[in-house]
Amino acid sequence: MVSISIVCLLSLFLLLPSPTITAAFNYKSALSKSLLYFESQRSGHLPHTQRATWRHHSGLADGLQQGVDLVGGYYDAGDHVKFGLPMAFTVTMLSWGAAEYGEEIAAAGEERHVLEAIKWGTDYFVKAHTEANVLWAEVGDGDTDHYCWQRPEDMTTPRQAYKIDTNKPGSDLAGETAAAMAAASILFRKSDPHYSHLLLHHAQQLFEFGDKYRGNYDKSVEKVRSYYGSVSGYMDELLWAALWLHRATGKREYLDYAVANGVYFGGTEWAIKEFSWDVKFAGIQVLAAKILLLEEEPLPESHQKVLQQYRAKAEHYICSCLNKNNNGSNVLRTPGGLLFVRPWNNMQYVSTAAFLLTIYSDYLTAATDKELHCYEGNVRAADLLDFAKTQADYILGNNPNGLSYLVGFGRRYPTRVHHRGASIVSYKESQGFIGCTQGYDEWYSRPKPNPNVIFGAIVGGPGLRDEFLDERGNYMQTEACTYNTAPMVGVFAKLHSLKRVTSSAF
Numbered sequence: 001m002v003s004i005s006i007v008c009l010l011s012l013f014l015l016l017p018s019p020t021i022t023a024a025f026n027y028k029s030a031l032s033k034s035l036l037y038f039e040s041q042r043s044g045h046l047p048h049t050q051r052a053t054w055r056h057h058s059g060l061a062d063g064l065q066q067g068v069d070l071v072g073g074y075y076d077a078g079d080h081v082k083f084g085l086p087m088a089f090t091v092t093m094l095s096w097g098a099a100e101y102g103e104e105i106a107a108a109g110e111e112r113h114v115l116e117a118i119k120w121g122t123d124y125f126v127k128a129h130t131e132a133n134v135l136w137a138e139v140g141d142g143d144t145d146h147y148c149w150q151r152p153e154d155m156t157t158p159r160q161a162y163k164i165d166t167n168k169p170g171s172d173l174a175g176e177t178a179a180a181m182a183a184a185s186i187l188f189r190k191s192d193p194h195y196s197h198l199l200l201h202h203a204q205q206l207f208e209f210g211d212k213y214r215g216n217y218d219k220s221v222e223k224v225r226s227y228y229g230s231v232s233g234y235m236d237e238l239l240w241a242a243l244w245l246h247r248a249t250g251k252r253e254y255l256d257y258a259v260a261n262g263v264y265f266g267g268t269e270w271a272i273k274e275f276s277w278d279v280k281f282a283g284i285q286v287l288a289a290k291i292l293l294l295e296e297e298p299l300p301e302s303h304q305k306v307l308q309q310y311r312a313k314a315e316h317y318i319c320s321c322l323n324k325n326n327n328g329s330n331v332l333r334t335p336g337g338l339l340f341v342r343p344w345n346n347m348q349y350v351s352t353a354a355f356l357l358t359i360y361s362d363y364l365t366a367a368t369d370k371e372l373h374c375y376e377g378n379v380r381a382a383d384l385l386d387f388a389k390t391q392a393d394y395i396l397g398n399n400p401n402g403l404s405y406l407v408g409f410g411r412r413y414p415t416r417v418h419h420r421g422a423s424i425v426s427y428k429e430s431q432g433f434i435g436c437t438q439g440y441d442e443w444y445s446r447p448k449p450n451p452n453v454i455f456g457a458i459v460g461g462p463g464l465r466d467e468f469l470d471e472r473g474n475y476m477q478t479e480a481c482t483y484n485t486a487p488m489v490g491v492f493a494k495l496h497s498l499k500r501v502t503s504s505a506f
Helices: 006-014 027-040 084-107 111-128 142-147 171-187 193-212 222-228 235-249 252-260 281-293 301-321 347-366 381-396 438-444 482-504
Strands: 135-139 161-164 371-374 377-380
Touching: 027 111, 027 381, 027 482, 084 111, 084 135, 084 171, 084 222, 084 347, 084 482, 111 135, 111 171, 111 193, 135 171, 135 222, 142 222, 171 193, 171 235, 193 235, 235 252, 235 281, 252 281, 252 301, 281 301, 281 347, 301 347, 301 371, 347 371, 347 381, 347 482, 371 381, 377 381, 381 482
Parallel strands: none
Antiparallel strands: 135 161, 371 377
16 A cells, blocks of 8 residues: 655655755854754743744643642653653753853854753753752653644643652652753853852752662653663763762862762763763763863872773764774764764764764863874864864755755755644644644644744754655654754854854955
8 A cells, every 4th residue: 555645755855865065054043043942842931032933831730730830841852741851961961062162152142042041941950859859850741742743832631740759769860950950050150140059059969869869760750761761871870960060069079979980880981972861971971081181170190090081982982973993883974974873863963973072172172182092093173173063064954965954944954843833833823722633633644844943953864875754754854852952052153153263364
């Protein structure tokens, strides 16, 4: 039986790889659109400054059944569950980008927007951390949510909330949320010192909670297991939180923790080829390497030795992205040059790789030892940035399809993003209720483009052969996630600053 529509065939034909088109990109526009995306993902009562005007208030009773205020936060992707782990990672990456490239973001006129995007998440985490050893992990569940195709403003699915506590621990979730709040606290030191201190207080409590009561959160909150199960366990998140608390406070005790637990927790042992909301080791290793490379503080020889091991693993990751490792330990690439880790939402790994390559390039530039030593030869700091730029440019349209995978950027981009709110007429235009299955019947199955453009969303992206099918049902490629876009905020800011400097030189 033929089940592929003519529209699907035409879409596939149009997006078959063709010769790559080289273009100069407006990274400032890419940065602006990326930050706009987070306003499309907001849950809760939207402010009058809301720029994604097709959205309206939603989830206003979240937590009510449990007697706690859980209104706010972000929807992770094209559905309406508030998953704590990917939300926290999103905020950590936004904060890391702003911590590294705050001046560049401000020069592009986006400082207010990046701080608003971060604070929308951290405000929610403050609410969700109701007691020292209690953190609300999730609102809604994927099974019932995915049964419906509705706008968030029309939600009829259960909004049950789930928590971790001393009896049902979740060190990975507690650790990632601690990292997010610690990283964010750095950014609010000058503009809002009271809020910065509040975030740091919560971060320290959450780290202590996660370290004292150890366990994987998906064993305590079983509903999350099919969607955001913690494959890497919780040890990476505890190291991650410790290093962010060290950076936020300057206290040696947190660095001591990362040094003492480097071997047992895998920080100095795991040679990884991906960095994601689940697997944090590459990010941990880069954070630790920075302390050593930039000689940020006097350290005993024992600490320097362990940090050197962290650095070696960080550079294994960098070399794997640059195709400079041996024994098949490099990241695959598509014919068009895109890093490829796995078919489902591959762009999340591309964006995190571009980010780590970009900041490590900066670290090497500022370091005494300015070369990275890969198996296939030495690499200069500029080589890392050049390759990060190729990944950013691929996302923006310099690829065999000539298609921007950043929605709303350029002349051609995905128009049938797998996203409930974007695919249904805006609540602002039509407030008539759209039912659970009605959305599937009338909107999901429509061959037409989405009525709302979700600017700044980075979709899952093409397959191993650069092939891409722009269809709403092709969720592996057309669904966007907050943690796809978050790392690119820093990358686009950096690239814009370089383009601005280059332009001013002529």
